[in-house]
Amino acid sequence: MAKILAVDDSASMRQMVSFTLKGAGHEVVEASDGKQALDKAGEIQVDLVLSDVNMPVMDGIELVKALRALPNYKFTPILMLTTESAGDKKMEGKRAGATGWLVKPFNPEQLLATIKKVLG
Amino acid sequence: MSIDLSQFHQVFFEESYEGLDAMESALLNLQPDNVDPETVNEIFRAAHSIKGGSGTFGFSGVADFTHVVETLLDEIRSGKRKITSETVDLFLKSVDCIRRMIQLLDAGKSCDIPEAKTLKAQYEDILERDEEPSSATDNISSDTATMIASSDADSLVKKWRIGFKPELDVLRTGNDPLRMFRELAELGALQVKADVSRVPQISTIDPEACYLSWQLELCADVSKSSIEEVFEWVIDECELTIEPLTDANNVTEALTEKSEPVPTQKVPESALNEPEPLTGSKTIVSVVGGVDVEPGVRNLVEKQATPDKSKVEVSSIRVGIDKVDSLINMVGELVITQSMLGELGRDFSMERLPKLLEGLDQLSQNTRELQESVMRIRMLPISFTFSRFPRLVHDLSRSMGKKIELKMLGEQTELDKTVMERIGDPLVHLVRNSLDHGIEQPEDRLKAGKSEVGTITLNAFHQSGSIVIQIIDDGAGLNKTKIMDKAVKNGLVAEGDSLPDEQIHDLIFKPGFSTADHISELSGRGVGMDVVRRNINELNGSVEVESVEGQGSTFTIRLPLTLAILDGQLIRVGDHVYILPLISIIESIQSFQGMVHRVVGGCDLLRLRNEYVPIIRLSDIFNIKPGVQEIEDGLLVVVEGDNMKVAIFVDDLEAQQQVVIKSLEENYKKVDGVSGATILGDGTVSLILDISGLIKLAGVQRNEYKLVSSDDGRAA
Numbered sequence: 036m037a038k039i040l041a042v043d044d045s046a047s048m049r050q051m052v053s054f055t056l057k058g059a060g061h062e063v064v065e066a067s068d069g070k071q072a073l074d075k076a077g078e079i080q081v082d083l084v085l086s087d088v089n090m091p092v093m094d095g096i097e098l099v100k101a102l103r104a105l106p107n108y109k110f111t112p113i114l115m116l117t118t119e120s121a122g123d124k125k126m127e128g129k130r131a132g133a134t135g136w137l138v139k140p141f142n143p144e145q146l147l148a149t150i151k152k153v154l155g
Numbered sequence: 156m157s158i159d160l161s162q163f164h165q166v167f168f169e170e171s172y173e174g175l176d177a178m179e180s181a182l183l184n185l186q187p188d189n190v191d192p193e194t195v196n197e198i199f200r201a202a203h204s205i206k207g208g209s210g211t212f213g214f215s216g217v218a219d220f221t222h223v224v225e226t227l228l229d230e231i232r233s234g235k236r237k238i239t240s241e242t243v244d245l246f247l248k249s250v251d252c253i254r255r256m257i258q259l260l261d262a263g264k265s266c267d268i269p270e271a272k273t274l275k276a277q278y279e280d281i282l283e284r285d286e287e288p289s290s291a292t293d294n295i296s297s298d299t300a301t302m303i304a305s306s307d308a309d310s311l312v313k314k315w316r317i318g319f320k321p322e323l324d325v326l327r328t329g330n331d332p333l334r335m336f337r338e339l340a341e342l343g344a345l346q347v348k349a350d351v352s353r354v355p356q357i358s359t360i361d362p363e364a365c366y367l368s369w370q371l372e373l374c375a376d377v378s379k380s381s382i383e384e385v386f387e388w389v390i391d392e393c394e395l396t397i398e399p400l401t402d403a404n405n406v407t408e409a410l411t412e413k414s415e416p417v418p419t420q421k422v423p424e425s426a427l428n429e430p431e432p433l434t435g436s437k438t439i440v441s442v443v444g445g446v447d448v449e450p451g452v453r454n455l456v457e458k459q460a461t462p463d464k465s466k467v468e469v470s471s472i473r474v475g476i477d478k479v480d481s482l483i484n485m486v487g488e489l490v491i492t493q494s495m496l497g498e499l500g501r502d503f504s505m506e507r508l509p510k511l512l513e514g515l516d517q518l519s520q521n522t523r524e525l526q527e528s529v530m531r532i533r534m535l536p537i538s539f540t541f542s543r544f545p546r547l548v549h550d551l552s553r554s555m556g557k558k559i560e561l562k563m564l565g566e567q568t569e570l571d572k573t574v575m576e577r578i579g580d581p582l583v584h585l586v587r588n589s590l591d592h593g594i595e596q597p598e599d600r601l602k603a604g605k606s607e608v609g610t611i612t613l614n615a616f617h618q619s620g621s622i623v624i625q626i627i628d629d630g631a632g633l634n635k636t637k638i639m640d641k642a643v644k645n646g647l648v649a650e651g652d653s654l655p656d657e658q659i660h661d662l663i664f665k666p667g668f669s670t671a672d673h674i675s676e677l678s679g680r681g682v683g684m685d686v687v688r689r690n691i692n693e694l695n696g697s698v699e700v701e702s703v704e705g706q707g708s709t710f711t712i713r714l715p716l717t718l719a720i721l722d723g724q725l726i727r728v729g730d731h732v733y734i735l736p737l738i739s740i741i742e743s744i745q746s747f748q749g750m751v752h753r754v755v756g757g758c759d760l761l762r763l764r765n766e767y768v769p770i771i772r773l774s775d776i777f778n779i780k781p782g783v784q785e786i787e788d789g790l791l792v793v794v795e796g797d798n799m800k801v802a803i804f805v806d807d808l809e810a811q812q813q814v815v816i817k818s819l820e821e822n823y824k825k826v827d828g829v830s831g832a833t834i835l836g837d838g839t840v841s842l843i844l845d846i847s848g849l850i851k852l853a854g855v856q857r858n859e860y861k862l863v864s865s866d867d868g869r870a871a
Binding site: 044045046047048050051054055058087089090091103109110111112113116118126129132133134135136139140141142143152153155 | 158160162163164166167170197199200203204206207208209210211212218326327328329330331334337338363387388391392
């Protein structure tokens, strides 16, 4: 099963994501902002990053840029958890190097289906 | 797998409250003429999180409402719209509205409130007013609707030809074409042919680039949009063609003709062999477009909400890890002391007595430290209470046309949670009072030679085992003449009496006192300063006022740090030991002949300097056998409660000590005149006396014993 880094400044979202993923047998590392996530990613090589966009300290877009600059995160799938269905955030994330996105609000089943898409 | 989302609700509610508080204070910091982008960002982030969470956990009412708030915030954030004090007020009202909705949800009720509709209409009004309009008013769920509609509209075709030519950089975003093919293979039988024509010479090859492109043939009964969704994340970084093919043979021919023959790549065998109907794709539709909560989940949420109406309120407390650590540390030391004493006890001889005494000393120190650490767990910084004031002052000063600056000092001063909860309302009342009666209108201030902007300062600090909270204003101060006139009119003071300043100021705490010329929205709520004082007294605290006319007033509240422990004075009456709260005791005196006056049909009066103080005999009230009969043989403890003084007749005073308060109401039932009980060192239970209750029980009436001048005392 995969190691997944879940990044969100909202504790309830983080808990929900983490609980769902753990229930599906994944190992989850949590971080509450981009900076923390970057530190964690440096310590542990994860297989997938799920990140919120709007966060204090370092937002999701900055996180993606920083991760892509690390040699061992060049090709790691990074999914943005975004509410901006309008599209410009998605594109900003893509330009920064994000793999894809999952539109909030989502339920656990949708989360797992999306994860499955990326991890196979 | 079905997950019960309700387990995350409490966390969501709590973080929403925090988010709303953050929004509120950021909004109050916002200067419409000089907007700090980081502040706007902070407000946006909070709204955004609440919207995301409420959508996820199925609170669509909150999500819908927050959506419009967020839309307007986003326009402000991106510079499309200017912020005005009108929008700030609208946002503040929205914060209240969302808070109300969350509170309702928290209580297990529906969050459907009319306010939300009114405010939402106002947002839609603003959003439509100029250039950036329509999309803002979309409901969140409309996305889903269109998504589903379009997929329904697509005609279902059995065979599809897909041309996929990704950009060279596609791998650098973590997108793997193989993953997409695998997903397509789940829809139906898939044949993949790679086009290698773009692959350069080995010497110039970039191993991280994707030179391949593909021709795919999918044999599946799916709509075009289901296929597009597979490529959703890369649709802008590739050339994608999706064409329906009705005749399977043509496809194969066309493919073989066009591209160079490259070995066919077979993707997940099982899927290829057995083309599956739509079942698999359904879930994916809901994944990508799925903004709505699935019906199953929503039912669950609703079910959770209904039977919970009478939910018991369990309040939680956040404790700093350092406090818990220190507690654990204390317990560790206690265990060491205990084992040392245990050792001594097993094998005790008189030579080891000093060792025993030393051990007991250590035990008492451990206990005291442990008690302090446990108390500290219930302590929270007073900023929890102070945080509501910026908003209050903002709103009130606007509505009264006054200019007021609020300063808060000592916000980190810690205080017991229960005391904090109960001091909130009295504090609000005092701050309102300072705003309404204290600070003058700007023009009056200028006339008086003061700055146009008035200042209200909230100051909290610890002082000798209590917490002191001050509300200081630089307003007009208390008007002594007005207070005296009013007091005489209400019969609180005799006409022609001259009182020292402090006593005049103190009159504002007497029941039924109000000097406002006309009752305003603020202070005319039927609650006077007497109620403030009573509430504070109930917490074993006190409130006083100092004022200089023309310069302002200072209200000083003193509170015990905790309600669980009380500094008590033990008193003895007959065989019984009672406890008086130390804070309520003014003095203890031995009375001599002539100090006590008997009143026919009433109780005895103690003449104390120039006042008469009723004497209460506990033996009469509690119907116990008194030890001492004659007042001259015992002691009189003068205490204050309910704004009046009484003298309690006791046999003797015993020790002063800290006692742990046990509630009688919880363990037995409410008893008049008694506020609680405690267990003394020798194991006996002792009752803690409630002064105001005693006064009522004794039937002492306030009006008979108001201030009288010393010369008519003899006649009483």
